[in-house]
Amino acid sequence: MSNPLADMDKPDVFFCIGTNMTECHPVAATRIKKALKRGAKMIVADPRKIPLAGMADLHLPLRVGSDVALLLGMAHVIARDGLTDNSFIADRTKGGDEFLEHLKPFSPEWAAGITGLNPADIEQAARLYGRADRGAIYYTLGITEHICGVDNVQSLCNLALMTGNLGREGTGINPMRGQNNIQGAGDSGAVPANFPGFQPVNDPDCQKKFSKFYGREIDPVKGITKVTALNECGKSIHAMIINGENTVVSDPDRAHCQHALESLDHLVLIDIFRTETAELADIVLPATAWGETDGVCVNTERRVQRLRQAVPPQGEAKPDWWIVSQISQRLGIPGFEYESAKDVFNEVCGLSPIYAGLDWDRIENAEYQWPVPEIDHPGTPILHEGEFKNGRGLFSLVNYRDPAEVVDDDYPVWLTTGRRLQAYHTHTQTGRSAGIDYLLSEESLEVHPDDLTALHLTDGGFANLTSRRGTVKIRVRASDQSPPGTVFCSFSFNDVPVNILTGSGYDPITETAELKVCAVRVEPVEE
Amino acid sequence: MNATPEVQTETLTLDGEEVSFHEGETIYEISQRAGREVPTLCYDERLEAFGACRLCVVELEGTRNPVASCTTTAEAGMVVHTSTETIEKHRRTLLELVASENPDATIDPLRGFASQELNELLCKHDVQPGRFQGQLSGTSNNDDNPFILRDYDHCISCYRCVRVCAEQEGDYAITMMNRGFDKQITAEFNNRLKDSACTFCGQCVQTCPTGALGDRKAMRAESLPGKLEKTRSVCPYCGVGCQVDLLSKEDRLVGIQPAMDGPANEGALCIKGQFAFDFVQHDDRLTKPLVRGDDGELHEVDWNTALDRAAEGFRKVLEEHGRYAVYGIASGRAPNEAAYTMQKFIRAGFGTNQIDNCSRA
Numbered sequence: 001m002s003n004p005l006a007d008m009d010k011p012d013v014f015f016c017i018g019t020n021m022t023e024c025h026p027v028a029a030t031r032i033k034k035a036l037k038r039g040a041k042m043i044v045a046d047p048r049k050i051p052l053a054g055m056a057d058l059h060l061p062l063r064v065g066s067d068v069a070l071l072l073g074m075a076h077v078i079a080r081d082g083l084t085d086n087s088f089i090a091d092r093t094k095g096g097d098e099f100l101e102h103l104k105p106f107s108p109e110w111a112a113g114i115t116g117l118n119p120a121d122i123e124q125a126a127r128l129y130g131r132a133d134r135g136a137i138y139y140t141l142g143i144t145e146h147i148c149g150v151d152n153v154q155s156l157c158n159l160a161l162m163t164g165n166l167g168r169e170g171t172g173i174n175p176m177r178g179q180n181n182i183q184g185a186g187d188s189g190a191v192p193a194n195f196p197g198f199q200p201v202n203d204p205d206c207q208k209k210f211s212k213f214y215g216r217e218i219d220p221v222k223g224i225t226k227v228t229a230l231n232e233c234g235k236s237i238h239a240m241i242i243n244g245e246n247t248v249v250s251d252p253d254r255a256h257c258q259h260a261l262e263s264l265d266h267l268v269l270i271d272i273f274r275t276e277t278a279e280l281a282d283i284v285l286p287a288t289a290w291g292e293t294d295g296v297c298v299n300t301e302r303r304v305q306r307l308r309q310a311v312p313p314q315g316e317a318k319p320d321w322w323i324v325s326q327i328s329q330r331l332g333i334p335g336f337e338y339e340s341a342k343d344v345f346n347e348v349c350g351l352s353p354i355y356a357g358l359d360w361d362r363i364e365n366a367e368y369q370w371p372v373p374e375i376d377h378p379g380t381p382i383l384h385e386g387e388f389k390n391g392r393g394l395f396s397l398v399n400y401r402d403p404a405e406v407v408d409d410d411y412p413v414w415l416t417t418g419r420r421l422q423a424y425h426t427h428t429q430t431g432r433s434a435g436i437d438y439l440l441s442e443e444s445l446e447v448h449p450d451d452l453t454a455l456h457l458t459d460g461g462f463a464n465l466t467s468r469r470g471t472v473k474i475r476v477r478a479s480d481q482s483p484p485g486t487v488f489c490s491f492s493f494n495d496v497p498v499n500i501l502t503g504s505g506y507d508p509i510t511e512t513a514e515l516k517v518c519a520v521r522v523e524p525v526e527e
Numbered sequence: 528m529n530a531t532p533e534v535q536t537e538t539l540t541l542d543g544e545e546v547s548f549h550e551g552e553t554i555y556e557i558s559q560r561a562g563r564e565v566p567t568l569c570y571d572e573r574l575e576a577f578g579a580c581r582l583c584v585v586e587l588e589g590t591r592n593p594v595a596s597c598t599t600t601a602e603a604g605m606v607v608h609t610s611t612e613t614i615e616k617h618r619r620t621l622l623e624l625v626a627s628e629n630p631d632a633t634i635d636p637l638r639g640f641a642s643q644e645l646n647e648l649l650c651k652h653d654v655q656p657g658r659f660q661g662q663l664s665g666t667s668n669n670d671d672n673p674f675i676l677r678d679y680d681h682c683i684s685c686y687r688c689v690r691v692c693a694e695q696e697g698d699y700a701i702t703m704m705n706r707g708f709d710k711q712i713t714a715e716f717n718n719r720l721k722d723s724a725c726t727f728c729g730q731c732v733q734t735c736p737t738g739a740l741g742d743r744k745a746m747r748a749e750s751l752p753g754k755l756e757k758t759r760s761v762c763p764y765c766g767v768g769c770q771v772d773l774l775s776k777e778d779r780l781v782g783i784q785p786a787m788d789g790p791a792n793e794g795a796l797c798i799k800g801q802f803a804f805d806f807v808q809h810d811d812r813l814t815k816p817l818v819r820g821d822d823g824e825l826h827e828v829d830w831n832t833a834l835d836r837a838a839e840g841f842r843k844v845l846e847e848h849g850r851y852a853v854y855g856i857a858s859g860r861a862p863n864e865a866a867y868t869m870q871k872f873i874r875a876g877f878g879t880n881q882i883d884n885c886s887r888a
């Protein structure tokens with residue numbers, strides 16, 4: 001997030017797109033609810049009538065995967081009606097003229113044709129956000145989990161840049177992270193392009209620094225992404241170490257994924273449960289769970305916080321860092337003589353400019369949001385305040401592309417996936433917490449009541465959901481949350497392995513899977 | 528973080544001492560800052576002051592009756608007395624009245640964050656229940672939900688639960704039914720919470736000052752031996768990063784309470800952070816290293832055997848297929864130290880950048 005969570009009290013216009021915040025980030029949503037009560041306005045763009053849409057001043061139920069068209073249409077109106085922040089564009093950005101020129105053909109009528117929205121609603125959204133004193137954008141996976149995920153994010157940046165809604169209180173572009181420490185994993189260098197602290201592997205200075213510290217030459221070229229690595233299993237990739245990720249259930253195209261892991265010579269898995277993925281591993285190493293170990297995690301607003309041990313580990317479970325260090329030592333890799341999580345974290349701080357002012361003891365009270373470039377620096381709640389990291393904010397000339405898969409005669413229905421309030425991810429944890437099944441005992445497919453008759457389905461009955469990659473049987477539930485022609489379900493239940501169906505394509509840059517959209521056929525079936 | 532200290536220009540007199548304050552501060556807030564002990568029951572600093580219990584009354588020179596300090600905004604030159612004989616007597620009478628309407632029972636602190644407030648006040652003011660021998664003011668409710676106990680015999684109609692639901696959560700799942708002596712907190716249609724707008728965030732439980740609302744999951748541990756410990760940590764689910772206190776008794780993790788001063792959540796939690804903690808000590812946990820045998824099955828082994836086998840496998844693949852053949856996937860759920868050592872294993876071990884995390888959330 002460019003802005004802190006506490007800033008959610010301050011915008012006068014919220015633009016929430018592709019985020020089911022009341023279910024996925026409920027506590028952040030309570031802040032929005034308070035701001036709305038205070039008089040703030042909200043635009044919600046989401047194919048489904050999610051609870052947030054019910055609170056919005058304007059709900060834009062766009063067709064799944066058509067976000068770029070909506071955002072281009074809005075930008076067009078902002079430019080056409082002179083709602084741009086011209087001094088911000090002149091002082092702080094680059095490529096403004098080309099961008100404004102690029103927008104010309106994308107009229108609201110054009111956008112309406114793709115998104116299925118009313119052109120007047122697109123105009124209204126543009127004016128609401130364009131006229132805001134403090135306009136803030138919030139988004140989640142509904143934006144990134146598309147083949148055009150990067151285009152989506154860049155389109156949002158364009159909107160913020162052209163209206164000057166960045167670098168100030170109550171503004172910004174704010175992705176809400178789905179996992180408690182996905183931010184920290186990136187910060188710590190578990191990405192193919194960056195060393196810890198987002199230092200590029202192909203930057204010669206960074207490469208030298210890490211090669212020296214780790215005592216061996218490290219390639220100055222990016223590694224492959226996880227998605228490519230899974231495609232390469234048995235070809236160029238022969239061994240994997242996976243930490244706590246139920247890849248088989250959470251990743252798209254389950255058959256492909258399972259086959260990939262099976263074709264490895266050596267698979268080491270570190271986890272807390274014997275998951276579906278563990279069944280494919282050669283070695284399964286029991287890790288300590290949350291509450292059993294000390295550590296550091298970083299939330300969606302870049303706040304560095306301590307996790308603390310409250311109870312002893314179950315059985316012989318060990319901290320992840322200890323397990324990885326033990327394997328490393330056995331392979332003769334130097335620098336793994338850690339005695340505590342504190343030792344490890346302090347090493348990260350010493351190597352990462354964004355954590356340079358931090359250490360284990362200084363984060364005791366969780367006051368810091370990185371970057372904290374030196375000791376005595378107060379941290380950086382709001383990014384891009386004076387200037388952008390690379391000088392000027394860059395406009396991107398984005399164009400609309402269809403999803404990897406569009407509906408046709410054989411697969412006439414859009415399927416979109418997401419999460420539910422009570423279940424988390426692959427449900428390995430929430431599913432093992434007493435009482436959750438009282439509220440949510442099985443997965444079901446949300447089908448619009450109008451579609452029930454058309455598809456010969458019954459509310460409470462079963463349906464076979466078929467995509468080009470497989471079939472899943474699922475209970476049907478009538479709901480007007482999803483628009484006619486689009487069905488919805490979550491991926492949290494292993495007995496309804498929805499990710500058998502998904503995985504039609506990937507974003508060419510981030511290789512994030514298009515989990516949000518695929519084309520399916522829905523047919524009634526006996527229980 | 529963004530709070531620039533307000534300029535404190537105005538002053539008032541608090542128990543004979545001159546105290547400065549900033550605009551909008553209440554007498555209660557000033558008294559708190561000045562270290563006075565003013566008792567409250569319907570007050571929760573996250574909520575708008577309500578002025579229902581009148582326990583926080585103080586004497587304000589120039590007004591005939593004592594005023595509720597939680598709802599009275601300070602003005603320059605006010606002369607305030609937080610503890611006089613009359614005030615203390617008044618508070619005692621109020622507490623006796625409250626006590627008389629409630630069953631005399633010990634409330635286990637596992638019921639909720641604020642559950643001890645009433646009992647502590649009674650204790651401090653040495654009030655015995657039962658001076659007014661009235662009838663009991665509420666009834667228990669038959670709600671079979673596994674999370675929230677509704678034990679209305681202990682309800683004192685402070686409205687904190689109703690207000691936290693409306694003001695903090697914006698959910699309006701609970702309301703007050705009837706008037707006067709029959710007042711009772713109820714869900715929509717006087718029904719089960721499950722059928723209401725309730726999301727089971729547990730906020731009503733944590734603000735209840737009497738334990739009339741209780742955390743059913745934590746209460747399962749009431750009879751466990753051992754002292755109740757609290758350990759500050761962060762919720763393990765989404766990226767909001769709400770701070771929590773882990774409740775434990777000896778080796779058992781028994782419940783969760785929100786951290787009222789958590790920077791991301793300021794006392795709020797959702798159902799996952801509040802109630803989905805017991806996966807940690809679930810029987811399904813992996814407790815021993817497993818290694819796949821020649822029979823194709825996973826077998827329990829000791830750590831040394833497992834770690835040797837893990838290392839040996841990487842060494843073999845390195846020899847046969849070269850250093851690019853080894854790949855690491857770190858977790859977005861494990862702490863930084865896990866992700867850092869994973870990437871170091873790959874970079875320092877093989878000199879490649881064959882590492883990623885599960886960015887899918």
Ligand code: SF4
Binds near residue numbers: 686712731734739
């Ligand atoms: S249930 Fe608790 S919080 Fe709610 S009104 Fe009664 S005493 Fe107050």
Ligand code: SF4
Binds near residue numbers: 792
């Ligand atoms: S309590 Fe809920 S909102 Fe807060 S971090 Fe946990 S899952 Fe997210």
Ligand code: FES
Binds near residue numbers: 567578580583596
């Ligand atoms: S605390 Fe002031 S009236 Fe209840």
